[in-house]
Amino acid sequence: MKYISEYRNPAVAKKLIEEIKEFSKKPVNFMEVCGTHTVSISKSGIRQVLPEHVSLLSGPGCPVCVTANRDIDKAIAIAERSDVIFTTFGDMMKVPGSYSNLAEKKADGADIRVVYSTFDALKIAKNNPDRKVVFFAVGFETTAPTIALSILEAQKRDIENYFIYSVHKLVPPAMAALLSLGEVKLDGFICPGHVSVVIGSKPYEFIAKDYKIPCVITGFEPIDILQSISMLVKQVENGEAKVEIGYKRGVSSLGNTKAQEVMKKVFEVCDAEWRGIGVIPESGLSLRTNFEGFDASKIFDVDVPPTKEPVGCSCGEILRGVKLPCDCKLFGKACTPENPVGPCMVSTEGSCAAYYRYGEVADGV
Amino acid sequence: MCLAVPGKVVRLKDSDMADVEIGGIETEVGLQLVSDVKIGEYVLVHAGYAINKIDEEGAKEMMKLFEEIQELDEIAKLSENDEIY
Numbered sequence: 001m002k003y004i005s006e007y008r009n010p011a012v013a014k015k016l017i018e019e020i021k022e023f024s025k026k027p028v029n030f031m032e033v034c035g036t037h038t039v040s041i042s043k044s045g046i047r048q049v050l051p052e053h054v055s056l057l058s059g060p061g062c063p064v065c066v067t068a069n070r071d072i073d074k075a076i077a078i079a080e081r082s083d084v085i086f087t088t089f090g091d092m093m094k095v096p097g098s099y100s101n102l103a104e105k106k107a108d109g110a111d112i113r114v115v116y117s118t119f120d121a122l123k124i125a126k127n128n129p130d131r132k133v134v135f136f137a138v139g140f141e142t143t144a145p146t147i148a149l150s151i152l153e154a155q156k157r158d159i160e161n162y163f164i165y166s167v168h169k170l171v172p173p174a175m176a177a178l179l180s181l182g183e184v185k186l187d188g189f190i191c192p193g194h195v196s197v198v199i200g201s202k203p204y205e206f207i208a209k210d211y212k213i214p215c216v217i218t219g220f221e222p223i224d225i226l227q228s229i230s231m232l233v234k235q236v237e238n239g240e241a242k243v244e245i246g247y248k249r250g251v252s253s254l255g256n257t258k259a260q261e262v263m264k265k266v267f268e269v270c271d272a273e274w275r276g277i278g279v280i281p282e283s284g285l286s287l288r289t290n291f292e293g294f295d296a297s298k299i300f301d302v303d304v305p306p307t308k309e310p311v312g313c314s315c316g317e318i319l320r321g322v323k324l325p326c327d328c329k330l331f332g333k334a335c336t337p338e339n340p341v342g343p344c345m346v347s348t349e350g351s352c353a354a355y356y357r358y359g360e361v362a363d364g365v
Numbered sequence: 366m367c368l369a370v371p372g373k374v375v376r377l378k379d380s381d382m383a384d385v386e387i388g389g390i391e392t393e394v395g396l397q398l399v400s401d402v403k404i405g406e407y408v409l410v411h412a413g414y415a416i417n418k419i420d421e422e423g424a425k426e427m428m429k430l431f432e433e434i435q436e437l438d439e440i441a442k443l444s445e446n447d448e449i450y
Contacts, residue, residue, distance in 0.1 A: 146411065149397050194411060
């Protein structure tokens with residue numbers, strides 16, 4: 001497949017690995033902040049071919065995993081209403097809230113439907129004018145413009161029974177929050193490729209400037225990731241901290257300005273609660289006042305009991321890079337993809353699921 | 366969840382929609398977030414929408430780098446052989 005197969009060339013990978021080994025002297029921890037990168041790294045076995053002193057940590061890069069329990073509980077409460085058709089991306093179905101998940105509620109009879117895009121959710125709303133159709137708006141900057149478009153489309157077509165429950169998250173503020181927490185020594189970020197397709201490279205510049213942390217935006221094939229590690233190693237060894245783009249076929253410094261405009265028109269930045277991290281200022285998106293008629297959090301007044309976290313689950317620490325999945329007592333024993341306890345094992349792009357699926361079970365390898 | 370795949374635009378349709386071929390399968394994709402898309406161009410598809418056009422120049426730059434790396438590898442192999450024989 002064009003733009004994919006050429007980025008899996010073993011000869012190029014070998015050369016890049018040699019380059020990393022040659023340049024890398026200092027022990028370093030690089031963090032990827034994208035679930036798709038996490039999967040690609042585990043699947044291609046990149047950790048195993050790097051020098052021992054170059055470690056890759058997985059950060060809060062999966063929007064499903066970082067959704068706070070309170071938001072999942074509220075979404076479930078909305079989904080249970082008899083006047084609601086609840087629509088969601090499939091990834092959210094099995095994510096545990098405090099007391100249940102959407103899949104269980106669907107089995108109990110709630111009208112919950114998995115959709116591939118907001119097009120499908122809008123179609124359901126149009127075909128069911130007597131029901132309220134709510135879309136669970138989960139995602140980073142990559143997904144937010146597509147959901148913003150659905151609001152504009154609903155407004156244009158007078159679809160008045162379409163609502164979203166927005167738990168959107170923004171990536172750069174979470175990166176800064178992790179650095180401010182200072183729990184893990186980080187020497188560089190592998191920045192998310194498709195978030196950056198939308199936002200460009202500029203929003204990471206404060207990380208390089210204020211925190212002196214090198215950032216490289218990269219794609220998702222093994223060659224892309226090895227190249228980004230090589231670029232990060234060179235920055236570290238040269239004492240530099242700048243934002244570089246390795247994924248030039250998709251990312252420009254300004255990003256997709258048309259997508260940004262759509263997002264800005266519909267959403268405003270708000271504080272948001274992240275699982276395992278807590279509230280991060282200005283790290284979420286909520287609907288602007290002139291679109292509040294579409295805001296499920298305002299339309300549906302749901303009351304949920306206090307949240308609770310699963311006993312023994314280390315998802316919080318894993319999302320902050322403090323623990324590796326295999327450091328969790330439940331990993332691979334009480335918690336597996338078949339019977340997941342925490343969200344990082346549920347989501348296909350969660351760190352625990354990726355480590356489990358590709359056999360990275362001991363000592364981080 | 367931020368998965369996006371490259372696809373080739375095969376047909377432009379009404380209301381800013383297009384048929385895009387991804388790995389041999391055609392699927393309908395929204396073009397509302399991108400500008401001036403032409404048939405034959407590649408776009409990155411995420412959750413039913415093209416989130417950007419693939420930058421041919423950016424891709425070529427990487428390919429050139431890869432070719433250089435491979436050439437270096439082949440030269441190295443040739444010189445290894447010289448030493449042996």
